[in-house]
Amino acid sequence: MSAACIFLRVVIVAVFACSLKDVAALTKPSSVQLKDNGYSGVVVAIHPDVEENGTVIEIIKNMFTEASSVLFNATRSRSYFKNVTILVPDTWADNDTYDSPKNASFEGADVIIATRNPRFAPDPYQQAAPYTKHYEGCGRQAAHIHFTPEFLLDPEPTYGSLGRLLVHEWGHYRWGLFDEYPDVIGDPDFYQEYYFDPETNLFEATR
Numbered sequence: 001m002s003a004a005c006i007f008l009r010v011v012i013v014a015v016f017a018c019s020l021k022d023v024a025a026l027t028k029p030s031s032v033q034l035k036d037n038g039y040s041g042v043v044v045a046i047h048p049d050v051e052e053n054g055t056v057i058e059i060i061k062n063m064f065t066e067a068s069s070v071l072f073n074a075t076r077s078r079s080y081f082k083n084v085t086i087l088v089p090d091t092w093a094d095n096d097t098y099d100s101p102k103n104a105s106f107e108g109a110d111v112i113i114a115t116r117n118p119r120f121a122p123d124p125y126q127q128a129a130p131y132t133k134h135y136e137g138c139g140r141q142a143a144h145i146h147f148t149p150e151f152l153l154d155p156e157p158t159y160g161s162l163g164r165l166l167v168h169e170w171g172h173y174r175w176g177l178f179d180e181y182p183d184v185i186g187d188p189d190f191y192q193e194y195y196f197d198p199e200t201n202l203f204e205a206t207r
């Protein structure tokens with residue numbers, strides 16, 4: 001497949017009757033599929049408490065478009081994002097360009113845009129960093145990726161390119177990868193500053 005095959009279709013849908021149940025179900029259905037190298041059925045849902053701002057939608061589109069190219073390069077042409085559905089809450093104005101949500105829901109979303117979660121962003125004076133809620137560890141899909149709207153709207157993103165950042169989070173989400181650095185906030189019980197290699201008896205970087 002050549003890079004010219006990378007095509008990302010973004011469909012924006014709106015929820016009319018929004019039922020918000022507990023998002024943190026342990027095993028969660030997801031419609032993501034990998035077929036012919038393309039990830040399809042990815043759902044990004046905006047929480048009803050997020051203030052209406054069309055720029056958020058534009059940024060999500062651009063982030064996935066860039067991430068598709070980053071993923072394609074990083075996996076040596078093995079995968080890219082084929083289509084993404086953005087679920088707009090019923091607290092936002094309706095728009096003729098929006099489709100019906102079919103069975104997409106906030107609870108089932110792969111990526112959520114919502115206000116800060118104090119569990120992962122305890123300091124209210126610091127910008128909430130994106131995170132991926134893990135449950136089952138390596139090789140298993142996580143619950144969801146969380147971005148705050150403030151993080152997405154920041155004109156100078158803290159961690160640089162949003163597309164690269166999304167691919168990093170996608171590694172946690174889809175493949176259950178762990179961070180290659182110690183995460184004091186997300187993993188307070190098990191984080192390690194260094195890795196002690198019992199064979200060489202040397203401390204090395206966390207991996």
Ligand SMILES: *[C@@H]1O[C@H](CO)[C@@H](O)[C@H](O)[C@H]1NC(C)=O
Nearest residue numbers: 029030031102103104105108
């Ligand atoms: C939504 O419906 C499609 C087609 O019926 C199905 O393949 C998919 O798994 C469903 N998604 C969820 C999150 O239930």
Ligand SMILES: *[C@@H]1O[C@H](CO)[C@@H](O)[C@H](O)[C@H]1NC(C)=O
Nearest residue numbers: 009011040041082083084085
């Ligand atoms: C995404 O692509 C899959 C696989 O080609 C297709 O079944 C699905 O209908 C597409 N979804 C949207 C929202 O375009």
Ligand SMILES: *[C@@H]1O[C@H](CO)[C@@H](O)[C@H](O)[C@H]1NC(C)=O
Nearest residue numbers: 051052053054055056153154
């Ligand atoms: C959307 O967010 C941007 C960046 O924070 C801001 O400049 C703009 O005024 C907001 N637009 C609306 C309609 O609130």
Ligand SMILES: *[C@@H]1O[C@H](CO)[C@@H](O)[C@H](O)[C@H]1NC(C)=O
Nearest residue numbers: 003066069070071072073163
């Ligand atoms: C992916 O690789 C192509 C070809 O080398 C390059 O043009 C493109 O900028 C790369 N994309 C990213 C996001 O790095």
Ligand SMILES: *[C@@H]1O[C@H](CO)[C@@H](O)[C@H](O)[C@H]1NC(C)=O
Nearest residue numbers: 054057093094095096097098
């Ligand atoms: C509907 O959405 C489009 C594309 O995001 C935007 O350009 C347009 O201003 C929106 N229309 C209304 C009435 O909000």
